[in-house]
Amino acid sequence: MDVTALTFMALALPFAAALVAPGLTRLLGHNAAWVLAVAPAAIFLHFLRFLPDVASGEFVTGGYAWIPSFNVSFSWLIDGLSLTFMLLISGIGALIVLYSGGYLKGHPQQGRFFAFILLFMGSMQGLVVSDSFLMLFVFWELTSITSFLLIGFDHAREAARRAALQALVVTGGGGLLLLAGLLILWNVSGVTQLSLLLSFGSEVKESPFYLAALLLVLGGAFTKSAQFPFHFWLPNAMEAPTPVSAYLHSATMVKAGVYLLMRLNPVLGGTPEWQLLLPLFGVTTLVIGAALAVRQTDMKLMLAYTTVASLGLLVMSIGLGSPHAIEAAALYLVAHALFKGALFMVAGILDHETGLRDFTKLGGLRSAMPLTFAIALAAALSMGGLPPFFGFLAKEELYSAFSAPNFRSALFAILAVLGNALMFAVAFAVALKPFLGPRVKTPKHAHEAPLLLWIGPAVLALKGLSIALLSGLAHRFVSSPTASAIAGEPRTVDISLVPHLGLPLVLSALTVALGVAFYLNLARLRAAMAAILVDIGWGPDRGFDQFMRGLVRLAVAVTRRLQGGRLDVYMTATFSLVAVILLALPLRYGEFPRAPFFSADVPVHELAIIAIAVGGLFAVVVASDRLTAIVSLGIQGFAVAVIYLLYGAPDLSFTQFMVETLSVVVLALVMTRLRLSPADHRPLPEKARDATIALACGLGFALFLLRATAVPFDRSLTDFFNLYSKSAAHGANVVNVIIVDFRGTDTLGEIAVVMITGLAILALVRLRAGSLKRAVVAEADETAVEERA
Amino acid sequence: MKSVIFRTLAPVLTSLMMLFSIFVLLRGHNEPGGGFIGGLIAVSALAIYGMAHGVETVRRAIFFHPMAIAGAGLLAATSAGLIAIFAGVPFMTGLWIYPAVFGREVPLSTVLLFDTGVYLVVVGAISSIALSLEERGGE
Numbered sequence: 001m002d003v004t005a006l007t008f009m010a011l012a013l014p015f016a017a018a019l020v021a022p023g024l025t026r027l028l029g030h031n032a033a034w035v036l037a038v039a040p041a042a043i044f045l046h047f048l049r050f051l052p053d054v055a056s057g058e059f060v061t062g063g064y065a066w067i068p069s070f071n072v073s074f075s076w077l078i079d080g081l082s083l084t085f086m087l088l089i090s091g092i093g094a095l096i097v098l099y100s101g102g103y104l105k106g107h108p109q110q111g112r113f114f115a116f117i118l119l120f121m122g123s124m125q126g127l128v129v130s131d132s133f134l135m136l137f138v139f140w141e142l143t144s145i146t147s148f149l150l151i152g153f154d155h156a157r158e159a160a161r162r163a164a165l166q167a168l169v170v171t172g173g174g175g176l177l178l179l180a181g182l183l184i185l186w187n188v189s190g191v192t193q194l195s196l197l198l199s200f201g202s203e204v205k206e207s208p209f210y211l212a213a214l215l216l217v218l219g220g221a222f223t224k225s226a227q228f229p230f231h232f233w234l235p236n237a238m239e240a241p242t243p244v245s246a247y248l249h250s251a252t253m254v255k256a257g258v259y260l261l262m263r264l265n266p267v268l269g270g271t272p273e274w275q276l277l278l279p280l281f282g283v284t285t286l287v288i289g290a291a292l293a294v295r296q297t298d299m300k301l302m303l304a305y306t307t308v309a310s311l312g313l314l315v316m317s318i319g320l321g322s323p324h325a326i327e328a329a330a331l332y333l334v335a336h337a338l339f340k341g342a343l344f345m346v347a348g349i350l351d352h353e354t355g356l357r358d359f360t361k362l363g364g365l366r367s368a369m370p371l372t373f374a375i376a377l378a379a380a381l382s383m384g385g386l387p388p389f390f391g392f393l394a395k396e397e398l399y400s401a402f403s404a405p406n407f408r409s410a411l412f413a414i415l416a417v418l419g420n421a422l423m424f425a426v427a428f429a430v431a432l433k434p435f436l437g438p439r440v441k442t443p444k445h446a447h448e449a450p451l452l453l454w455i456g457p458a459v460l461a462l463k464g465l466s467i468a469l470l471s472g473l474a475h476r477f478v479s480s481p482t483a484s485a486i487a488g489e490p491r492t493v494d495i496s497l498v499p500h501l502g503l504p505l506v507l508s509a510l511t512v513a514l515g516v517a518f519y520l521n522l523a524r525l526r527a528a529m530a531a532i533l534v535d536i537g538w539g540p541d542r543g544f545d546q547f548m549r550g551l552v553r554l555a556v557a558v559t560r561r562l563q564g565g566r567l568d569v570y571m572t573a574t575f576s577l578v579a580v581i582l583l584a585l586p587l588r589y590g591e592f593p594r595a596p597f598f599s600a601d602v603p604v605h606e607l608a609i610i611a612i613a614v615g616g617l618f619a620v621v622v623a624s625d626r627l628t629a630i631v632s633l634g635i636q637g638f639a640v641a642v643i644y645l646l647y648g649a650p651d652l653s654f655t656q657f658m659v660e661t662l663s664v665v666v667l668a669l670v671m672t673r674l675r676l677s678p679a680d681h682r683p684l685p686e687k688a689r690d691a692t693i694a695l696a697c698g699l700g701f702a703l704f705l706l707r708a709t710a711v712p713f714d715r716s717l718t719d720f721f722n723l724y725s726k727s728a729a730h731g732a733n734v735v736n737v738i739i740v741d742f743r744g745t746d747t748l749g750e751i752a753v754v755m756i757t758g759l760a761i762l763a764l765v766r767l768r769a770g771s772l773k774r775a776v777v778a779e780a781d782e783t784a785v786e787e788r789a
Numbered sequence: 790m791k792s793v794i795f796r797t798l799a800p801v802l803t804s805l806m807m808l809f810s811i812f813v814l815l816r817g818h819n820e821p822g823g824g825f826i827g828g829l830i831a832v833s834a835l836a837i838y839g840m841a842h843g844v845e846t847v848r849r850a851i852f853f854h855p856m857a858i859a860g861a862g863l864l865a866a867t868s869a870g871l872i873a874i875f876a877g878v879p880f881m882t883g884l885w886i887y888p889a890v891f892g893r894e895v896p897l898s899t900v901l902l903f904d905t906g907v908y909l910v911v912v913g914a915i916s917s918i919a920l921s922l923e924e925r926g927g928e
Contacts, residue, residue: 650821658829662915665836669922729883730896732819739823740904744881747903748866751910755859758914762856765921 003049004062007076010043011129014093014122018115025111033101033452036114040093040121047078047086054083055477057490061131061195077131077195080481081262084330085128085255087478088337092251093121095456099345100243102452103352113153117247120146124252128259131193133182140178140220143253144171150248151240163236166544170223170233178220178260184213185267194263198488201267214268217260218277225257225311228285232541235292235304242348245300246456250307250340255333258314262329266488270321278319283415285312290422294522295529297358299347299430303340306383306423310336313398313419316412318486320401327493328398330482335382335390338464342379343430345457346372350434352453355443359429364439368446371454373435378461380431382468384424384515385508388497390468395420395511397495399504417511424515429522471496575693582700586707593706606646613639625678626671634664651735799841806834814908815901824904828911835916836923844924847916855917862909869903 017039025032050060063075078086100117104110123146126139145168152164186192188207189200197204204210221227226234237249248254261278268274289309296302310332317329349372351357354365366373382389385396402413448454467474479493499505518525533539586592616635623629637660644653682690721734721742731737739747810830817823839847851858873882883900 651823651826654821654826655829658826658833661833662829662836662919665833666915666919666922669919673922729900730818730885730898731900733817733821733823735821736817736823736904739825740818740900740907741881741883744870744883744900744903747907748870748881751866751907752863754914755856755863755910758859758917759856761918762921765918 003060004064006046007062007078008064008074010046011076011122011125013039013043014118014125018118018122021114021118022111025114030101030105030110030452032111032114033098036118037094037097037101039118040090040097043125044087044090044094047083047090050078050083051477054078054080054481057481057484059195059485063131066132071192072134073132073193074135075131075193076129077193078129079485080478080483081259081485082128084334084478084482085259086125088334089121089124089128089252092247092337092341092460093117095341095459096243096247098452099246099348099456100241102450103243103348104241105452109153113150113241116146116149116153117243120150120248120253124256127256131195133186133192133194136194137175137179137182140224140256141172141175143256144168144175144224147171147237147248147253150244151237153241153244154239157239160239163233163239167233167237169548170230170544174220174223174230174257177216177223181213181216181220184209184216188213198266201488204267205271210268210271211273214271214273214277217264217268218281221257221260222281222315223257224260225254225315226285226308227257227281227312227315228288228308229540229543231285231289231308232539232544234308235301236541238298238300238304242300242344242351245304246341246344246348249304250344251337254307254311255314255337258311258318258329258333261315261318262333262486265318265321265326265486269318275319275321279316279412280319282312282314282316282319283412283419285309286316286419287312287415287422290419290426291529293426294422294518294525295533297360297526299350299357299359299434300344302359302426302430303344303347306426307340309419309423310340313416316416317398317401320412322401322404323487323491324397324401324403326487327479327483327491327495328394328401330479330486331390331394331397331493331495333482334467334478335394335464338460339379339382339389339391342375342457342460342464343383343427345453345460346376346379347430349449349453349457353444353446353449359433362434362440362442363437364435365446366435367439369435369448371448371458375454375457375461376431376435378465379457380427382461382464383427385420385511388465388468390464390471390474392508393468393471393495393497395508396504397493399507400495400502402507403503413507417507417514420511421514421518424511425518425522425525428515428519468497572690572693575697579693579696579700582704583696586703591707593703593710606643609639609642609646626676626680627668627678630664630667630671634660637663649735651733796841799837803834803838806830806837810834810908814904817904818900824907825911828908828915831908831912832915832919835912836919839920839923844920847920851916855913855920857913859910859913859917862906862911862913864906865909866903866906869899869906872899872902 017036021032021036024035028035053060059077059079061075061077063073066072066074076082096117097114100110100113104113107113120143123139123142127136127143130136130139148164148168151167152160154160155164185197185204188204188209189197191197191200204213207213223230234249234254238245240249286309289305289307289312293302293305293309296305314329314332314336317325317332347357349369350362350365353369354362356362378389382391385391385394398416399413402409402416467478475493475495480491483491483493613636616632616637616639619632619635620629623632638657641653641656641660644650644656721738724742725731725734725737729737729741731741810827813822813830814824814827815822817827835847835851838850853861870881873884874880876882876884878884883898885896885898885900887894887896889895
């Protein structure tokens with residue numbers, strides 16, 4: 001098979017795996033993880049084959065036409081950036097599936113969980129390889145939806161439901177902004193594919209719509225990647241089971257925004273707006289995220305806030321845009337996915353084995369869980385940016401970006417050091433505190449985690465060490481192609497573990513020193529942060545609730561205003577508008593029919609039928625009670641049916657007869673049900689108003705029809721149907737052939753509507769009867785209570 | 790309604806109208822008629838029967854819930870369209886077969902299946918509305 005077909009299968013594989021996951025789990029229990037992990041592993045291996053090509057600076061595109069008439073395709077772009085993401089997603093994905101096997105062992109819904117996580121994996125893969133805008137957007141929103149399902153997995157708890165909804169509203173809403181941004185980019189450049197868009201950088205930047213496109217794209221990226229002030233959904237998403245936090249909310253999904261910024265850097269980047277907004281929001285997020293992490297004692301929450309901080313760091317370095325900053329972003333992206341994924345899984349292991357997630361209540365676990373301790377330590381060393389781990393390289397590269405001797409550089413350097421030092425302290429609080437010190441009693445008796453649980457974090461932690469030791473290889477195949485793709489021009493990353501004296505090393509040393517100081521004073525720092533937060537009192541999280549409440553209130557107010565529930569108001573409004581349209585538009589454009597309206601020689605029998613119709617209408621108007629009026633309305637309807645018959649439309653006439661009959665029956669039934677007073681009790685002015693509206697509508701329709709029939713009749717459709725009805729569709733009745741064959745899809749839609757209407761009316765009839773019955777029962781209860789009293 | 794004449798005639802009238810509605814449905818492709826009109830006639834037949842003998846009798850007579858009938862119709866119409874896809878032609882393309890029944894060639898088509906679907910949807914949905922209204926109205 002060729003590469004295109006194989007790649008398509010690789011992209012579809014997670015969805016197929018999700019389909020079989022529940023059944024497989026029922027069959028094999030938690031061991032289904034071993035089978036299901038084969039899918040992401042196979043994808044990982046498939047994408048490895050692109051490494052040599054991509055390392056030599058090429059990129060691979062492929063795909064299939066989807067809606068060619070709209071220039072929409074299902075196509076992918078594999079360059080350094082998407083390949084790195086792809087390998088992270090599938091590689092970590094395989095480990096996460098294994099980890100979920102151990103973590104949710106025996107959970108009644110484990111199969112569903114596997115299905116959700118594989119669905120997410122498929123969406124995320126699609127997102128990072130998408131070449132066409134539409135596909136990017138669809139997969140972008142799919143990740144939001146699957147994330148919603150995963151956060152709300154434990155849907156019996158209210159907190160989980162709220163967190164899921166919040167994440168969906170924030171990231172899904174951001175996705176809509178992204179869609180608008182992509183539409184602007186499409187309009188400006190005229191292309192719908194990222195690979196083509198990359199060469200339109202200067203056109204986009206000079207366009208007057210540049211700022212609008214930038215702000216919309218940033219709206220999508222910042223919400224997805226939890227930048228301040230949209231960061232609040234990410235910590236709340238920790239309601240999800242830990243495998244989800246480790247996968248979606250550290251390694252992959254939250255990086256989607258970062259991915260987008262990296263992808264569009266050659267198109268949108270480098271302008272003053274870009275270099276102002278991204279570093280500003282990035283560094284704010286970094287410092288606030290790290291500070292909030294210190295405030296927490298729940299290890300998952302601490303890690304979540306440091307993830308917010310790390311995302312800020314990435315956004316900042318993309319925004320700074322200097323060669324060192326771009327390379328740092330590429331390195332940190334990989335480093336963060338590895339160490340944060342591992343640390344989350346360690347936190348999950350501790351939770352699983354001890355029943356606690358609060359690091360202040362844990363201690364002395366090193367002898368019981370030596371392997372977990374080693375993994376945690378390795379990941380924390382990388383997160384703290386210490387050699388010989390990959391995190392060290394990323395941080396050194398970042399600090400090299402601050403070498404310019406100006407105020408801006410110095411400011412960012414100070415804030416970056418501060419944020420990194422806080423993260424250092426948090427990393428070791430998670431990796432050291434639960435393991436050192438005297439043994440503390442825990443709800444569950446702790447012992448080493450089973451293979452399924454430790455294998456994932458162990459591989460990630462080892463990876464963080466090995467790619468730093470073999471940095472030449474890692475840079476050649478991963479870091480350099482990624483940095484080149486972000487920058488839009490060839491870049492070579494060559495940082496290594498060999499010490500190189502200079503500003504970066506000084507800043508690193510400062511970070512470590514500050515980090516150790518923070519670590520030693522963590523309790524004091526936490527108290528101080530708590531006090532500050534209490535003083536502020538308000539946060540975006542509460543703001544979200546206020547926003548949602550306000551939205552609901554607005555919706556209720558608008559609905560009450562527009563939908564008062566009085567049928568006569570609706571009818572008056574509708575028909576007044578119809579009359580205005582029918583009369584005002586011809587008046588405005590001078591399109592009234594020209595006299596004479598009627599030909600003089602109307603046959604007598606036609607005149608007679610018209611007289612019957614008019615007589616029927618007269619009967620309706622003068623009828624003393626409603627039932628008579630309804631039946632009289634039928635006279636006019638039958639007269640119209642006869643007119644159809646005379647003009648050679650038997651089908652139409654036939655239908656009109658039946659519809660008239662049935663509508664009289666149904667209307668009569670409705671009238672008996674409504675228990676209205678039999679006669680009409682409207683006061684005279686109201687009658688006059690309604691009569692005016694009715695006459696205006698009638699006049700309008702009459703003039704409209706006269707004008708429309710005065711236009712020469714276009715026979716092309718008639719001729720087509722007459723010609724092909726018998727020969728192509730084997731039917732002599734053209735009307736019926738149109739309904740069931742030529743325009744059959746229309747009819748299918750119409751009968752679906754008939755069916756839905758029937759259901760709705762049935763529900764309304766039942767509902768009304770039910771509520772009446774309930775009211776009667778309630779009244780009876782009340783009387784009974786009164787009687788007893 | 791209490792009129793003895795009406796009560797006696799209603800079943801005869803209903804069965805004749807039912808037969809007629811099917812006749813109208815089947816002839817629709819070549820002469821005036823079709824699923825929609827046929828369905829309306831059938832509903833009128835049921836309405837007459839309901840007026841004469843009460844809603845419960847009609848419900849027993851049609852055996853299925855009216856909405857189930859409408860659902861079956863929608864299913865029939867949709868599958869009539871889908872058959873074309875499995876035959877490798879675009880959705881909703883009419884396909885014809887001409888089996889010989891008792892020595893006579895009978896033209897059958899997915900179009901007829903589709904029209905039958907329309908018939909059933911109309912019968913189900915509208916009779917559901919009429920019956921539920923009639924039922925409550927009698928209380």
